[in-house]
Amino acid sequence: KPICLVENVNGWVKKQPKRKFYGELPYTYLKIADGCDHTCTFCDIPNIKGKHESRFPEDIINEAKELVDSNVKEIILISQDITQYGKDLKEKTNLIWLLNDLIKIDNLRRIRLMYLNPGSISDDLINLISKSKKICKYLDIPIQHIGKKILRRMGRKGSYNEFINLFSRIREKIPEIAFRSSIIIGFPGETENDYNLLCKFLEEVRLDWVGFFKFSPQEGTKAYHYNNKIDKKTVDRRYNDIVLLQNEISMELREELVGKTLEVLIEQSSIELNNYWEGR
Numbered sequence: 285k286p287i288c289l290v291e292n293v294n295g296w297v298k299k300q301p302k303r304k305f306y307g308e309l310p311y312t313y314l315k316i317a318d319g320c321d322h323t324c325t326f327c328d329i330p331n332i333k334g335k336h337e338s339r340f341p342e343d344i345i346n347e348a349k350e351l352v353d354s355n356v357k358e359i360i361l362i363s364q365d366i367t368q369y370g371k372d373l374k375e376k377t378n379l380i381w382l383l384n385d386l387i388k389i390d391n392l393r394r395i396r397l398m399y400l401n402p403g404s405i406s407d408d409l410i411n412l413i414s415k416s417k418k419i420c421k422y423l424d425i426p427i428q429h430i431g432k433k434i435l436r437r438m439g440r441k442g443s444y445n446e447f448i449n450l451f452s453r454i455r456e457k458i459p460e461i462a463f464r465s466s467i468i469i470g471f472p473g474e475t476e477n478d479y480n481l482l483c484k485f486l487e488e489v490r491l492d493w494v495g496f497f498k499f500s501p502q503e504g505t506k507a508y509h510y511n512n513k514i515d516k517k518t519v520d521r522r523y524n525d526i527v528l529l530q531n532e533i534s535m536e537l538r539e540e541l542v543g544k545t546l547e548v549l550i551e552q553s554s555i556e557l558n559n560y561w562e563g564r
């Protein structure tokens with residue numbers, strides 16, 4: 285059931301009062317905070333962007349209303365970790381309160397949440413997502429790895445079992461949920477056992493999409509100085525194999541959708557096929 289067709293894109297862009305659109309798509313990103321208070325040893329963002337800083341809720345709501353007036357149907361809330369929203373503001377607020385206000389905006393059809401730290405996803409948030417027709421049943425939860433030793437070297441919390449429990453807890457409440465995650469391959473000290481455990485995890489948890497990244501040492505980060513760097517040949521092999529593994533899982537999950545009727549936000553006509561449309 286298509287919910288939007290992109291028409292008259294030029295007029296749409298002109299009507300946009302403050303923001304400039306760079307694309308012709310019916311969705312857009314809305315930054316709710318910037319910076320990060322986490323201390324991942326491989327990441328330079330806290331050095332570049334500084335501490336987590338939330339935008340005022342009224343500014344976000346006003347911008348969201350303007351976007352919707354400009355024909356945006358889906359707003360993707362982004363920040364380095366949206367679960368931290370509001371913790372630095374004097375006014376008492378948080379992600380759940382913000383979502384409850386955004387949901388009330390007429391003609392906003394979808395709200396998508398991007399980048400939730402796996403350690404900060406509360407039952408209240410899961411309940412709200414499960415009940416709201418407007419919040420996409422899609423969560424981007426970067427886990428980066430599952431080996432406890434590797435995670436601690438990364439400066440991150442979590443473990444194999446904790447992540448299995450997290451994804452199961454969400455699926456229990458929201459069976460139709462789709463997950464995306466990000467994982468670093470070849471972090472210094474990653475053994476063959478760590479890597480095999482990661483593959484086992486992916487087979488067990490069956491995430492819909494995963495972005496894999498080969499570890500790349502960033503100057504100015506703690507991990508830049510770590511010993512036990514993994515040689516390029518091993519990293520390439522692990523990366524290629526795990527991408528193939530996940531592609532199979534993703535394909536199987538997509539095939540399960542064949543024959544189902546889903547609501548789709550039309551983005552554009554297909555470049556490859558006549559009379560087909562691409563949507564999300």
Ligand code: SF4
Nearest residue numbers: 320322324327329364
């Ligand atoms: S990886 Fe993400 S959560 Fe970790 S420090 Fe960087 S921005 Fe923050």
